[in-house]
Amino acid sequence: MNTLLKSLLIASSLALFAGCSSSGGTAGDGSADGAAGASTYGAGRGSAFGGGAGGTGAGGAAGPAGGYVGGPGASEAQRVVYFDFDSSDIRADSRPVIEAHAQYLVQNPGAAVVLEGHTDERGSREYNIALGERRSTAVRRVMETLGVKSQQMRNVSYGKERPAVAGHDEAAYSQNRRVEIAY
Amino acid sequence: MKAIVRVAQLLLLCLLSVAGPARAELTIQITKGVEGALPIAIVPFGGNAGAPDDIAAIVTADLKRSGRFAPLAPSQFIDRPTEFGQINFGNWRSLQVNHVAVGSVRAGGNGYTVQFQLADVFQGGQVMAYSFDVRANELRRLAHHIADLIYEKLTGEKGAFATRIAYITAAPGGRSYALVVADSDGYNPQTVLRSAQPIMSPAWSPDGTRLAYVTFENRTSQIVVQDVYSGARQTISASPGINGAPTWAPDGRRLAFTLSKDGNPEIYAYDLGGGTLTRLTTSSAIDTEAAWSPDGSSIVFTSDRGGSPQLYRTPASGGSAERISFAGDYNARPAFSPDGKSVALMSRSGGRFAIAVLNLATRQQKTLTEGGMDESPSFAPNGSMIIYATQRGGRGVLAAVSVDGRVQQTLLSQEGDVREPAWAPYTR
Structure with missing residues (x-):
């Protein structure tokens, strides 16, 4: 029964996201993640980011200046925070992304995110898990200072296990050192 | 007696029951060899043609990749004895191998009886002799076990091929x-x-x-x-x-x-x-x-x-x-x-x-x-x-x-x- 309810909630939230995003694939990934973490609010949050607005920029929660969009309607590019080599410092160019999601989460206290930390492929696997967590914790701290409640966030580090981009050069590495904000 | 205990150990090792087959096997490529490895010959086992695995080939590959042995290529063999009594030591001395391993595989019962002997070419003596009864799906692991026996006998260190x-x-x-x-x-x-x-x-x-x-x-x-x-x-x-x-x-x-x-x-x-x-x-x-x-x-x-x-x-x-x-x-x-x-x-x-x-x-x-x-x-x-x-x-x-x-x-x-x-x- 519980499983059935959960499936229905996942299905309904998937349907909602499909209506709110131009890139169905990535929205689907994000929503499945969110549903697994906190399925109980799945059916209720659709209205929070507008009915049927098309994809990035136009729809979603009202974002901060500069066109950044927070919440599950954000495009893939606006759900990723990138990092410099061997660093978990939040770069200035990443602040608007975090602020947009923080604003959404403050406005939607029932919503929750998973902060997925990732690294490039250099170094040992478990040490990279720790580095990835450092990055997701850094994003979490900024979110907290912006008023997001601790229970709205969950950290997970994939280290170098799930690179965004295949390849063994700095171009790939810079895309892989990241935190993905997943709903 | 010792051999029987070893067979029992082999049976235990083979009980990997729940696992599914994986798609791709790994192939070994030796990228850097070593000088001073022990010259040895592993003669193709008699009667092996009907068996699913080539025991001598597996033993040869194991010993070779350990780096401690330099197995002679079978194409250079002068003759192919399958038991100790058939070994012409003069032939193997001329090929400059220190040891020669011979053996046979016989189908029977629920599987195979495998015999093998290791001989010292220069002393002309038998170093080891074993007989094993195994099922068909255990032949490969038995070959690794034979490689372990040879490795341990000739290097003084325990082998790790049947792992x-x-x-x-x-x-x-x-x-x-x-x-x-x-x-x-x-x-x-x-x-x-x-x-x-x-x-x-x-x-x-x-x-x-x-x-x-x-x-x-x-x-x-x-x-x-x-x-x-x-x-x-x-x-x-x-x-x-x-x-x-x-x-x-x-x-x-x-x-x-x-x-x-x-x-x-x-x-x-x-x-x-x-x-x-x-x-x-x-x-x-x-x-x-x-x-x-x-x-x-x-x-x-x-x-x-x-x-x-x-x-x-x-x-x-x-x-x-x-x-x-x-x-x-x-x-x-x-x-x-x-x-x-x-x-x-x-x-x-x-x-x-x-x-x-x-x-x-x-x-x-x-x-x-x-x-x-x-x-x-x-x-x-x-x-x-x-x-x-x-x-x-x-x-x-x-x-x-x-x-x-x-x-x-x-x-x-x-x-x-x-x-x-x-x-x-x-x-x-």
Whole structure:
């Protein structure tokens, strides 16, 4: 029964996201993640980011200046925070992304995110898990200072296990050192 | 009598029942040989034509890749005896081999009777003689066992051919991950776990019956222990944050692993019987990748408390940690040698990651591989070789190097990435 309810909630939230995003694939990934973490609010949050607005920029929660969009309607590019080599410092160019999601989460206290930390492929696997967590914790701290409640966030580090981009050069590495904000 | 006991051991080793077949076997390519290897001839076994596996060929390949033997190519053989009485020692002396192994395979009963004898060419005497009764699906493992017998007799060290390895495969694009158990030569791969999410850090229990590993099946990390024979799984840890890097205590009753539930990655010991958790490290830095010493007394781990990742050692009961690695700016992922006297690790020099061995008594660190993206070293249970992961053509592959660095080989796979090899201990 519980499983059935959960499936229905996942299905309904998937349907909602499909209506709110131009890139169905990535929205689907994000929503499945969110549903697994906190399925109980799945059916209720659709209205929070507008009915049927098309994809990035136009729809979603009202974002901060500069066109950044927070919440599950954000495009893939606006759900990723990138990092410099061997660093978990939040770069200035990443602040608007975090602020947009923080604003959404403050406005939607029932919503929750998973902060997925990732690294490039250099170094040992478990040490990279720790580095990835450092990055997701850094994003979490900024979110907290912006008023997001601790229970709205969950950290997970994939280290170098799930690179965004295949390849063994700095171009790939810079895309892989990241935190993905997943709903 | 001794042979009968050995057959019983073989039967136990062959009971890998629940596992499914894996798609791709690994093929071994020796990339760097060694001079001074012992010349030997393994003559094709009589009656082997009807058997599913070529015993002499398997024994030859095992001995060759150990780097300790230089098996003569069968094309050079003058004659092909199949039992000790048929050996013309003059022929083998002229081929300058020190030893010759002969044998036969006879179908009968539920399987095969395999006989083999090892002869000393220059003394003209018999060194060893064995007879085994095995089922058809045990012939390959029996061949590894015969290679172990020859290896031990002629080198004085126990062989490690009839052992297994575990490793992780990742399909292209990270679409699926698998935990695979295979023979030490890469044959007979069995998938024991498949997941759409990453699988990491397999670690064998000291008796070789269970694997601890990390999964992300629920999109959160968990440490799981799985019985390799029955497939039964038990979640050991699913704390918020990191659950990683499991290592077994030599008694098999405790695990050490990394948790970040208290704010940052620390190493904890966990009692599998009582479920009690004891914190072993205390620092505001990263502490992870514990390796439990074979005598049970200490834990070596990776920490960046000094700024860069380095190896530290702490008593297994917890307490102050002492830095033990000093060469280079990145030393991580320790793995104990079976005798506990050294650890293998990955070490960065000039931007390249190589496999090195650190002698714990002298603190001398020796680099064994040319380096690049070498990682995840694991000792063979006899301490003779280290298997590790590296990259070839942008793909993850396994490779092995002798502890003196003189023999190197690559285990090639057909597709995807292969990583994180863990060489199983001897099965008791």
